[in-house]
Amino acid sequence: MSGISLLLSTAKDALLAQQMALDVVSHNVANVNTPDYSRQTPILQARPPVPYTGLILGGGVDITSIQRNADAFIENNLQQNQSDLSATSEMENYMGVLENLFNESSENGLSSQMADFWNAWNDLANNPSGDAERNALYERGALLSQGFSELSGNIDQLNKQLNLSLDSSVGQVNEMTARIADLNQQIATMSAIGDPNDLLDQRQHLINQLSEYLDISYYVNSDNTMTVTTGKGYVLVSRADSYSLSFDGNHVRWESSGSSTTDITDSITGGKMGGWLEMRDSIIPEYNDKLNQLSNSFIWEVNNIHAQGVGLETMTDVTGTYGASDATQNLWDQNSGLDFWNSIDSTGTFNIWVYDSSGNVAGGGPNTIDVDGAGGNTLSGIASAIDGIAGIHAEVTTDGKLRVYSDSDHSFAFSGDTSGVLAELGLNTFFTGSDASDMAMNANLDANRNLIAAAKVDATGEIASGDNTNAVDMAGLQYRDAPALGDTLDNYLASLEGSIGIKSQSITRTREYTETIVNKLKETKNNISAVSIDEEMTDLIKYQHAYAAAAKLISAADEMYQTILDSK
């Protein structure tokens, strides 16, 4: 082929090529705001030359392919950092919630309530028989125990929210992996024809979204399909197949092709799910445990002092607040089922004073119960030892609690408990419960505020109702170290709150750092892949002019034909 027909055919190819290039430009312009869209470039190439009368003439232009501008290395890097960022962002959010629960920046936090509680004991010590002081103290105690139990309930609620989030995100992950598997199949089919650029973009977009939920890794197979696994290698997508995750209310499970499932909870470290799991399984339990240790010590220390004292009146019928699951086990044995089994000193003793109807000590003196002595040791043993005292009786109730009650014309009081057994059994105590979740006031005190023990029975068994020695002891607890905490109760709370603040601060810093990296990588990725309108407009003009020039070639050919035809 030669001459005018060559000119025409070259011009026609050029027209088609420039038009196709304009199609690509318009596709780019249309997708300027599409997330994870990679700009496409038409690859123009000169056609193979044609030999003609000893010369080699060029054969015009052709579009050989449409190239997708993407950098797999940057994409992969971005995806991994995005995964970390999602994890720390979620942790940051939940730490913010946890901080607000403690709410110490205001003056209504737990530490203020504790201070009010100590002050109320001081006020009672200044006026031990005052009704107003007794009521105020009761209310302070009730507020404080509510403060603990509300905090515990709110932390519980936080865990429930985390589980709900985990549950719904597992569904989203499954949807995404199914769509990736779907795209894999389409990509494999279309790759036989050409580069399915837009499907690759869509798949990359899904990968990026998926990595916001959990840490994943992926690689592209020779047939252009992608294999996606969790960070620890459990396969989520393999060619056209996807493998689901499930959530059983506590664990994230991976469902393999068979019917078996594997618990992969601990292996998820990135993405929102990684962040939520870290909060739920590591950070929140750490602070919740500390809160429970604090309230456990608080209950024990207060009760142990309170049990030493006596109120404005003696008791006639009292039932302990802590039950034993097995009344035949030693009181210092875990198998007894008593909450404070390991807090007592089995070598200690305590006294019971019995009073006759005119308030005089009956039986000539205190009845001393030796906790590990004959007749002691177990709850049943203590009960029968007390039952043996004239004027009073004792029994183990059906729920394993110790009930002590007197004959109708007698009453009784406790003193000098060096063992802690009274506090262990909840006899003559202030609080009930054993941790933050179930801390509450002893119902006996609610019924009768006169039982708040500001006084102590003296060595002769006499009860001075205006005595304040036990209240003074209690007020001093504020400044004493709680043995189980190795610190005062107030200081322990302050350092617990400080450690939450430090954790929150360090998570925020990690988030800021990771966000900077992610932003830089995103910028790099976008500068490689995303559309620039200026650039497309330049290309538009470039291809438009080329198109016009090619059209000019056709009209030149037309004129040439005309010239030849006219010459006849």
Add this chain to the structure above:
Amino acid sequence: MRISNQSTYDVVKYQLANTATDLIKANEVVTSGKRINKLSDDPIGLVQVLSLRESLSSMNQLGRNVSTARTWLDGGETALSSVKDLITDMKTLAVQMANGTEGANERAAAADQVEGTLEQIVSLANTQVNGQYIFAGTKTDTEPFSIDSDASGNPTGVTYSGNDTPFSIKIGKTATLEVGHDGEAVFGDGSTSGIFKSLIDFKTALETNDDAGIQQAMDDLDTDLNQMISATSDIGTKGVGLDVKEKILQDLNLSYTERKSNLEDADILAAISDVNSKETAYQAALASSAKVMQVSLLDYL
């Protein structure tokens, strides 16, 4: 370098969000007046603030305890100084009655005066502060002293029904101060020793016109007066101790409040100028972002 439109938008969004966050944080400091608004703003500072708050709260309470202690001491001091005056009067009476010129009638009349004084002193020994008996040991809601009388109504003795542990008030982290009194130690048991026995003996001596008895009463009353003086000066010493305690508490309160404020409160001037500079930065960012986003080749085609 190639810059995509997406990069421009992303950078603008990120930077605007950052400057806006800075502005909001600076504003929070000004509006709350506090430098620490949540645990993570300054965890170390917060722990110190919490501990200072706790110390301040307990110091305020100790301050209240100290003023309660002062009320008790004042009550005791007033009662004892009245008792002292009464004893002095009785001594004068005894000196007067010891004179041989006084007859049985005068002495009988004086006996009535002695009985009246006995009742007054018993009533002073039953002094209450805030409804609590201060000379009853820890049995602060039991009237400590009561007069025993024979069939014809003559006092035969005074019974103490308090106990021997003085009522104490907590005035320091570990310190307590005995502000009440073991009444028996101050006034005697009422039957074998002390002011009540002296007065009853004096009265009997007057009634029986017993010169030796009146002489004896003068000696006894001297001993009792010394006892009262020593008890009063004991209270005075405690009062001085309380003054020191109160001063220390006030000084500590001031310095703790100042330290807490330094840690917790915002320096308002600095905070406001911070808001201004953050606002300027934000406005500059907005202005320049608006310019950058507007420019496009399209405007020139």
